[in-house]
Amino acid sequence: xxxxxxxxxxxxxxxxxxxxxxxxxxxxxxxxxxxxxxxxxxxxxxxxxxxxxxxxxxxxxxxxxxxxxxxxxxxxxxxxxxxxxxxxxxxxxxxxxxxxxxxxxxxxxxxxxxxxxxxxxxxxxxxxxxxxxxxxxxxxxxxxxxxxxxxxxxxxxxxxxxxxxxxxxxxxxxxxxxxxxxxxxxxxxxxx
Numbered sequence: 001x002x003x004x005x006x007x008x009x010x011x012x013x014x015x016x017x018x019x020x021x022x023x024x025x026x027x028x029x030x031x032x033x034x035x036x037x038x039x040x041x042x043x044x045x046x047x048x049x050x051x052x053x054x055x056x057x058x059x060x061x062x063x064x065x066x067x068x069x070x071x072x073x074x075x076x077x078x079x080x081x082x083x084x085x086x087x088x089x090x091x092x093x094x095x096x097x098x099x100x101x102x103x104x105x106x107x108x109x110x111x112x113x114x115x116x117x118x119x120x121x122x123x124x125x126x127x128x129x130x131x132x133x134x135x136x137x138x139x140x141x142x143x144x145x146x147x148x149x150x151x152x153x154x155x156x157x158x159x160x161x162x163x164x165x166x167x168x169x170x171x172x173x174x175x176x177x178x179x180x181x182x183x184x185x186x187x188x189x190x191x192x
Contacts, residue, residue, distance in 0.1 A: 003111075003189060004064040008057035013155065013174045014069060021177060021191055028066070030056035042074040043121045046106030051119050058110035065187055068108040071174045073150030075101040083151045089140045092151040097131035097161070101150070103172045109183050118183050122176035124167030126154070131161060 005025035007014060018025050032052045036045055054068025073080040075095055083089035106121040139158065145151035152158035154165075154172045170177045181191045 003113075005189070006057060006061065006064045006066045006112075008053045008066050008068040011069075011174055013153075017170055017173060017175045017177060018067075021181070023191065025067075028057045028060065030060070032056050034070075042072055042077075042079055042102065042104040043106070043123065045079065046070045046072055046104045046121050047108070047119045048106070050106035050108040050121075051117065054108040054110040055117070058112040058115075061112040063113040064111075065184070065189060066108075066110040066112055067180070068110070069105055069175050071103065071105040071149045071171075073101055073103055075099065075150075080150045082147055082149055083145060086140050086146075089145045089151040090136055093131065093136045093139065093145070094133075096128045096150060096152070097136065098128060100125055100127040102126070103150070105171045105174060105176055107176065107180055107183060109187055111187055116187070118186060120179060120183060122168050122171040122179045124165055124169070124171045124176075126165045126172060127163045128161050129163045135161075 005023055006028050007025050008028055008030055010029040034049055036048055049070035050068040054066045058066040080092050083092055103124045103126055104121055109118045144153050144156050168176045168178055184191060
């Protein structure tokens with residue numbers, strides 16, 4: 001019998017990505033403390049937070065594979081999380097326009113029955129074209145950037161801001177599917 005997959009996230013983007021693979025899963029989001037020790041590199045930060053989410057959900061279960069994930073944008077080593085308001089979103093987009101940055105997503109799998117954990121992260125470089133101030137303001141006024149790391153959604157209107165990327169596209173959306181499928185395979189769960 002195939003072990004049940006549990007997504008420890010209420011992110012509609014992560015759910016859509018799992019559905020894209022045709023996976024059967026249930027959603028069990030858990031509130032966790034998202035503060036982290038200072039000095040963590042972006043990859044370490046997302047791994048820490050993804051593990052925290054997966055472990056919190058796994059603690060409520062006696063079986064299944066829990067998937068936890070966390071995504072951040074890093075510009076010149078500075079982490080940009082979700083904007084705190086419209087002015088914060090505008091400022092983030094001003095910083096990102098005309099430059100390139102990295103998107104990191106940490107993925108943690110916890111086998112709730114065996115209490116085994118596997119943690120990794122993916123990194124993708126994203127290149128933004130130069131933007132006019134009016135484009136930034138109009139984009140922010142749509143509301144799309146408000147719950148997104150770095151204040152943009154590559155799968156939404158912000159696709160027109162991105163001239164190219166190096167690495168995994170689904171990582172930028174919020175869940176690197178190639179990395180996830182490899183990690184699931186290590187847990188004896190084959191996507192195909």
